[in-house]
Amino acid sequence: MTFGKRVLRRLVRFRHPTKLAQSRHDRAAVEGLPDGSEFDTLDQICHEQKGRSLQKAAHVHLSGWKSAGAYRLDLTLAGGQLWSIIYKNAIYDAEHIPAAEGFPVRPGPPEYTILCHASGTLAEVLPTIYLAEEITAGQHYRYLMEKINPAYQPLSYSSPELLEIAGRLPTLHRAWTEWTDTAGLKNQVLDYGGTFSARLRDTVHTNLIRYMQSVDSATVRQTLDRWSDILAVPSPDTVPVLVHGDFSPANIYGAGGRIKILDWEWAGMAPSMADLAALLKRASPEMEQEALRRYSAGDPSHSFEEHNRLYEWSQLERGLLDVGYLAKQHLESPHSAASIPKYIDRSLQRALLACERLNPGTGSR
Structure with a gap:
């Protein structure tokens, strides 16, 4: 698992979105990766988790009313193996979530703390976390995590x-x-x-x-x-x-x-x-x-x-x-x-x- 504060490079591969197929939520899968996700980082995770390199990707936006939010990444690995994971681009500034401004508490930071440090009974109820990053303190976080098993x-x-x-x-x-x-x-x-x-x-x-x-x-x-x-x-x-x-x-x-x-x-x-x-x-x-x-x-x-x-x-x-x-x-x-x-x-x-x-x-x- 990778943690820490670092600035992600803008993805340059798969820059132009193209519709591929309809998701189960009637949202079209889009060729490439969403803003903020990084091909090289995903390739490293694919090697660590699956022992294969990343060849291409598509994504589906899962958050209904958020311009950022959660995405399903559909990854094609070497040899044609398919693997889906979740990318969460969590932004809590006034532009993305105006309601957070002036609210008695600010959501966001607790999730970063928990996903980075959970153990015992708490860790057992969490998905597997591949990456957790704080981009801007208190306002912007990025996560890569397992897509929940269909049995759940x-x-x-x-x-x-x-x-x-x-x-x-x-x-x-x-x-x-x-x-x-x-x-x-x-x-x-x-x-x-x-x-x-x-x-x-x-x-x-x-x-x-x-x-x-x-x-x-x-x-x-x-x-x-x-x-x-x-x-x-x-x-x-x-x-x-x-x-x-x-x-x-x-x-x-x-x-x-x-x-x-x-x-x-x-x-x-x-x-x-x-x-x-x-x-x-x-x-x-x-x-x-x-x-x-x-x-x-x-x-x-x-x-x-x-x-x-x-x-x-x-x-x-x-x-x-x-x-x-x-x-x-x-x-x-x-x-x-x-x-x-x-x-x-x-x-x-x-x-x-x-x-x-x-x-x-x-x-x-």
């Missing part, structure tokens, strides 16, 4: 595997947190503590007011009308653990009880229920309750009622984080996805439900 399938909010994962989360969190303590890297991940929560509410309120000037949404109006109710919900008094930070089923691949977890750019120290809230934010009420029961069985530090309240608080926090970030992204990015307004409404509806459950009676105001 991406999960959905209805996948029964979510229940098993919910039961395992307390054990995973304990192991991940122990890793940060042992490695001395707690200050290299994000801090979702009380200061973050207060700043998040200020940021979300500002962004939603701006958002309403261009997008008419009854749900956003209702949220702003009930803002005092949201502010009245106190932050929990709990010991933070290392969480993934974006523990959506789309970032989890499962195979026979084993999992691989992608996209650690939002990893940080937070209340333990943060990951469970992300995992279940679109799940059915029945799955939510069963998952919460299984999680609680693995974490006897709180009663089921305490876990339930912490879970609802985390759903409120998750919804605010999503909409605050996406509202600004929708307003300021030329690459904003058309589905963002619908996603914002759904996230706010779940956040308002959590607010009502935490403070019964507020929803009728």
Whole structure:
């Protein structure tokens, strides 16, 4: 594995893109390599991993609304052998992700820390990393990693595997947190503590007011009308653990009880229920309750009622984080996805439900 800070040379081979074939996501494969990837580096990795030289390449852009993001590289090696890997060109500056500017935390650096230094239980859930580079401190990273084995399938909010994962989360969190303590890297991940929560509410309120000037949404109006109710919900008094930070089923691949977890750019120290809230934010009420029961069985530090309240608080926090970030992204990015307004409404509806459950009676105001 290669780590460190170095400037990559612009690729000069395969400079002119040509359509080759349709990907499974209906995106055309393009001859050559995407911006920032380097033929010589890939050739070296091909020799190290496959014992063959790189002959030619094509790529497919996998990130829907990002101008950079993740790519699948389809490599043809000597002798005609085919090999696909993932290239991630992660850029978090204002040009590529406007929402990151002024947000209470900045995604990106935690993933670099984790992919470079993970060990033990944490390393077991990561893909194999061939290259990790910091191009610009805090803003730009490049990775080459394995394409997840087809035996692993991406999960959905209805996948029964979510229940098993919910039961395992307390054990995973304990192991991940122990890793940060042992490695001395707690200050290299994000801090979702009380200061973050207060700043998040200020940021979300500002962004939603701006958002309403261009997008008419009854749900956003209702949220702003009930803002005092949201502010009245106190932050929990709990010991933070290392969480993934974006523990959506789309970032989890499962195979026979084993999992691989992608996209650690939002990893940080937070209340333990943060990951469970992300995992279940679109799940059915029945799955939510069963998952919460299984999680609680693995974490006897709180009663089921305490876990339930912490879970609802985390759903409120998750919804605010999503909409605050996406509202600004929708307003300021030329690459904003058309589905963002619908996603914002759904996230706010779940956040308002959590607010009502935490403070019964507020929803009728």
